[in-house]
Amino acid sequence: MKIDFNLNGVQVSVDKDPLSRLIDVLREDFGLTGTKEGCSEGECGACSVLLDGKLVTSCLVPLGSAIGSRVDTIEGIRDTKLGSIIIESFANGGAVQCGFCIPGMVISAYCLLSSNPHPTEDEVRLAISGNLCRCTGYDLIVSSILDASRRLA
Amino acid sequence: MDIKDPIKRMDALAKARGETKYLSDYRFEGALYSRMLRSSIPRGRIVDIKLPALPEGYRLITYKDIPGKNALQMITADWPCFAETDVKFVGETIGLLVGPDRELLQKLFDQIEVEYEAQEPAITIAEGLACKGGAFLNGNNVHCSLSLQKGEDIEAVFSRAYRIVEQEITTGFQEHVYLETNAAVCTKEDGRFVIYASAQCPFYIRKSVCGLLGLKPDDIIVRQTATGGAFGGKEHFPDVLCGPLLVACYVTGKPVRLVFGREEDIANSVKRHPSRVRFKTALDKDGNILGMDSEVVYNVGAYLASSFVVLQRGCFHVTGCYSFPSERTKGIGVATNTYPSCAFRGFGAPQTLFAIETHMNYLASLLGKDPLEFKRRYLIKKGELTITSGPIIEDVKLVQMLEQVLKASGYAEKSKAYAIGSGKGIGLAFYNHGGAFTGNGESAIIKAHVKLVKHLGGPVEILCGQTEMGQGFQTALRKIAAQVLEIPPETVIYDNPDTSRVPDSGPTAASRSTMVVGNLVYKAALDMKRRIDAGEDGFEVETVYEHPEGYPWDQSTFQGVAYLGYGWGVCAVEVEIDKRTAEPVVKGIWTSHDVGHPIDELICHGQVNGGVVQGIGWASTELLQNIGGHFKQTSLSDYIIPTSMDTPTMSVEYVDNPYPWGPFGAKGMGELTFNGSAAAYVDAVSRAIGKTINAIPIPSEVIMDYMLDKEASR
Ligand code: FES
Ligand code: FES
Numbered sequence: 001m002k003i004d005f006n007l008n009g010v011q012v013s014v015d016k017d018p019l020s021r022l023i024d025v026l027r028e029d030f031g032l033t034g035t036k037e038g039c040s041e042g043e044c045g046a047c048s049v050l051l052d053g054k055l056v057t058s059c060l061v062p063l064g065s066a067i068g069s070r071v072d073t074i075e076g077i078r079d080t081k082l083g084s085i086i087i088e089s090f091a092n093g094g095a096v097q098c099g100f101c102i103p104g105m106v107i108s109a110y111c112l113l114s115s116n117p118h119p120t121e122d123e124v125r126l127a128i129s130g131n132l133c134r135c136t137g138y139d140l141i142v143s144s145i146l147d148a149s150r151r152l153a
Numbered sequence: 154m155d156i157k158d159p160i161k162r163m164d165a166l167a168k169a170r171g172e173t174k175y176l177s178d179y180r181f182e183g184a185l186y187s188r189m190l191r192s193s194i195p196r197g198r199i200v201d202i203k204l205p206a207l208p209e210g211y212r213l214i215t216y217k218d219i220p221g222k223n224a225l226q227m228i229t230a231d232w233p234c235f236a237e238t239d240v241k242f243v244g245e246t247i248g249l250l251v252g253p254d255r256e257l258l259q260k261l262f263d264q265i266e267v268e269y270e271a272q273e274p275a276i277t278i279a280e281g282l283a284c285k286g287g288a289f290l291n292g293n294n295v296h297c298s299l300s301l302q303k304g305e306d307i308e309a310v311f312s313r314a315y316r317i318v319e320q321e322i323t324t325g326f327q328e329h330v331y332l333e334t335n336a337a338v339c340t341k342e343d344g345r346f347v348i349y350a351s352a353q354c355p356f357y358i359r360k361s362v363c364g365l366l367g368l369k370p371d372d373i374i375v376r377q378t379a380t381g382g383a384f385g386g387k388e389h390f391p392d393v394l395c396g397p398l399l400v401a402c403y404v405t406g407k408p409v410r411l412v413f414g415r416e417e418d419i420a421n422s423v424k425r426h427p428s429r430v431r432f433k434t435a436l437d438k439d440g441n442i443l444g445m446d447s448e449v450v451y452n453v454g455a456y457l458a459s460s461f462v463v464l465q466r467g468c469f470h471v472t473g474c475y476s477f478p479s480e481r482t483k484g485i486g487v488a489t490n491t492y493p494s495c496a497f498r499g500f501g502a503p504q505t506l507f508a509i510e511t512h513m514n515y516l517a518s519l520l521g522k523d524p525l526e527f528k529r530r531y532l533i534k535k536g537e538l539t540i541t542s543g544p545i546i547e548d549v550k551l552v553q554m555l556e557q558v559l560k561a562s563g564y565a566e567k568s569k570a571y572a573i574g575s576g577k578g579i580g581l582a583f584y585n586h587g588g589a590f591t592g593n594g595e596s597a598i599i600k601a602h603v604k605l606v607k608h609l610g611g612p613v614e615i616l617c618g619q620t621e622m623g624q625g626f627q628t629a630l631r632k633i634a635a636q637v638l639e640i641p642p643e644t645v646i647y648d649n650p651d652t653s654r655v656p657d658s659g660p661t662a663a664s665r666s667t668m669v670v671g672n673l674v675y676k677a678a679l680d681m682k683r684r685i686d687a688g689e690d691g692f693e694v695e696t697v698y699e700h701p702e703g704y705p706w707d708q709s710t711f712q713g714v715a716y717l718g719y720g721w722g723v724c725a726v727e728v729e730i731d732k733r734t735a736e737p738v739v740k741g742i743w744t745s746h747d748v749g750h751p752i753d754e755l756i757c758h759g760q761v762n763g764g765v766v767q768g769i770g771w772a773s774t775e776l777l778q779n780i781g782g783h784f785k786q787t788s789l790s791d792y793i794i795p796t797s798m799d800t801p802t803m804s805v806e807y808v809d810n811p812y813p814w815g816p817f818g819a820k821g822m823g824e825l826t827f828n829g830s831a832a833a834y835v836d837a838v839s840r841a842i843g844k845t846i847n848a849i850p851i852p853s854e855v856i857m858d859y860m861l862d863k864e865a866s867r
Contacts, residue, residue: 033178034171036381038332039415043789046332074171091165094755097763098623099168100332100381106169125797132789134330134382135623137762138797140755 008076018064034074045131048104074103093144097135159755176336184408190248192240195274195490195782205264211252221367232456234396241455244421249397274490281487290488297461297486304479310444314435322508326777327425333381334418339398340408352391354660361392383622385496423495426451428504440520444479454493467501473509474583475531510832543714554745562743574843580836584829587716588821589665592706602656605677609691614646617658625756637678664821675816720825721747726833735857742803750818764826772831
């Protein structure tokens with residue numbers, strides 16, 4: 001079936017089973033490998049993307065739910081103003097270790113700061129609570145998101 | 154600039170932008186997919202393998218396809234690449250089904266039936282030691298053992314002791330949960346086999362698998378791909394993927410790829426060894442410790458692989474940060490029909506360090522003494538002997554570190570204010586970690602080499618086998634070279650290792666990379682600097698590890714200086730427990746570490762955060778049961794690791810204690826940071842609920858049982 005949606009601001013179309021997982025379409029059909037697969041069951045958040053601005057785990061989203069919608073991945077947000085501020089804060093703040101959880105973390109941070117540019121530490125912790133990280137213990141990710149928030153004029 | 158001043162990590166931007174490629178992000182032209190066929194029973198004999206009709210291009214690779222020796226050459230070579238007739242644990246590799254179409258491959262895979270003749274398995278430490286179902290190894294199920302005795306003979310000490318206190322302490326399995334699951338590809342390039350893998354130790358892989366095809370290590374190239382976490386779980390374990398892939402590539406002549414799913418990975422990979430430590434401590438009438446005896450048993454699983462070395466390290470750390478007049482320990486690695494256990498951050502030390510701290514707290518409570526005051530009297534000092542009868546050869550700054558933690562945490566006031574059993578508690582632990590390989594292992598076994606290249610008219614390049622797996626080594630090592638050469642660190646080239654290009658500098662393990670390999674690069678850089686200053690260009694400098702004289706070690710008796718330098722730590726944890734739900738809330742974490750002189754304080758900070766939280770996970774929510782040979786928790790919805798909501802921002806401090814043989818005075822630290830938080834956490838919980846806790850993990854259901862004095866689910 002032909003499926004049309006907006007991917008990172010560009011109108012795209014794929015011919016696929018609407019039950020295909022969004023993560024596979026992004027990674028395999030569009031080569032957008034910044035979206036990572038850590039668990040395949042909605043638990044780790046490594047596959048996070050934005051579906052019409054809402055945070056979703058793309059391993060659980062069937063392609064069909066993207067019809068007529070907008071999907072933003074790490075590749076789409078990384079050069080936006082907010083995206084690059086977050087990424088810069090992550091890099092300067094020691095938030096990145098093995099990096100496998102990080103694109104998903106950046107997406108979650110982007111989603112949070114888009115709607116709440118000046119969150120408290122508790123709000124930051126809550127916003128990334130669906131993103132598992134085994135390396136960092138989260139502290140430097142949290143402080144980097146708070147740093148990005150401060151840098152947002 | 155002081156080397157410890159943080160710089161931006163070299164790998165951070167590309168990772169955060171989603172540009173870094175991990176193994177599953179690469180496309181290999183014409184690669185076959187593969188699925189591992191594994192034993193579904195813990196012990197028995199394979200009677201028959203029934204295959205569906207396999208279309209052209211699909212094939213089940215088994216031991217019969219191996220032209221060389223069917224063994225993975227880890228530290229010992231007892232783990233076969235493919236099971237032949239006997240299977241000894243659930244998950245043991247029987248075959249590798251390969252083929253071009255992923256979905257069809259899965260369909261075919263689901264139709265394979267293996268018929269077994271099952272035997273009664275031994276799963277727990279007790280069952281292994283009791284040879285349940287009949288011994289399956291050496292007539293007694295003992296894979297390995299060792300004994301150590303320091304000072305006066307412990308039996309003589311017991312005979313004059315006023316009081317003897319015994320305690321048994323146990324710890325459970327722990328899964329690594331590197332966020333990137335295990336993955337590898339084997340292909341052929343220009344007539345040579347090339348393996349790409351998410352791995353810690355590329356040189357281990359080639360050594361381990363080459364014998365399958367009757368080849369030499371040099372005949373195989375291993376290239377590390379960006380590795381999404383490892384923690385020891387990708388030290389030897391990648392061999393279990395790469396062996397079958399190599400055979401499949403040899404048989405089919407095609408590239409073959411294998412990427413584990415998460416459930417597959419948790420159910421079928423190595424774990425932290427479950428442990429049982431029994432202490433027997435001799436006291437005089439004033440409550441002074443005269444001597445301590447211990448028996449350390451680790452559940453090794455079906456194959457030994459690297460576990461004897463893990464057990465040794467466990468025994469070397471069984472007296473923790475303390476020194477007693479007489480010490481004895483006996484270590485046993487028991488064979489069971491569980492997935493073999495292997496390296497995991499701390500490599501055997503966390504289990505015994507948890508045990509000794511918990512035992513010291515128990516002794517203090519029996520004697521009615523303040524646990525901190527009780528422990529302080531026995532803290533080991535420079536020149537005192539460890540359990541291997543060799544001296545500590547550096548200043549031990551635990552007292553100074555303790556002061557930092559006491560001040561930051563308000564420990565003294567809180568431990569007075571929170572009555573035992575009040576629902577609030579603060580706990581504290583001392584811990585250490587011997588740096589690098591034990592004794593003279595670095596010179597006798599590893600013999601690390603590194604090369605530093607000054608490209609003609611171009612940049613400086615580091616050539617070594619050390620891998621980045623998240624710990625920050627690509628940044629740390631560049632920083633070391635750059636600081637000596639007085640050049641910007643980002644101009645130094647240091648790629649993921651390719652075994653055909655770089656010398657073998659030993660595994661990225663044992664907290665040795667900064668301490669040992671970093672120092673080789675440091676020395677090479679000094680030499681290079683001298684030659685560049687003299688006008689030279691276009692040359693290489695190679696350095697080789699030499700063990701300092703005067704610190705003897707005997708690997709056959711385990712006597713002497715086990716470690717030239719230790720990392721040291723103090724950690725306090727505060728908890729509050731909801732009396733109704735038994736749900737614990739971590740209210741604060743305060744730490745101080747001696748890592749020599751830090752190479753980059755921000756990288757170290759991240760290691761401290763990650764290690765401490767992983768340790769609390771091990772002690773609290775990370776329950777992993779093995780029922781009848783099968784792991785019960787095999788997904789991230791039932792194997793629970795800490796989230797951002799589980800721990801508050803922690804306090805991180807250091808003491809400076811430059812290590813004479815480390816680059817800029819640095820010592821190892823990656824494992825150290827894991828070694829103490831479990832004991833501090835359990836101490837806090839135990840005080841909050843007023844119960845002695847001698848087994849971990851303690852998820853809230855178990856805390857509830859303790860509160861209700863129920864034995865049931867413990
Ligand atoms: S891969 Fe989708 S949530 Fe883990
Ligand atoms: S940085 Fe490794 S999992 Fe988060």
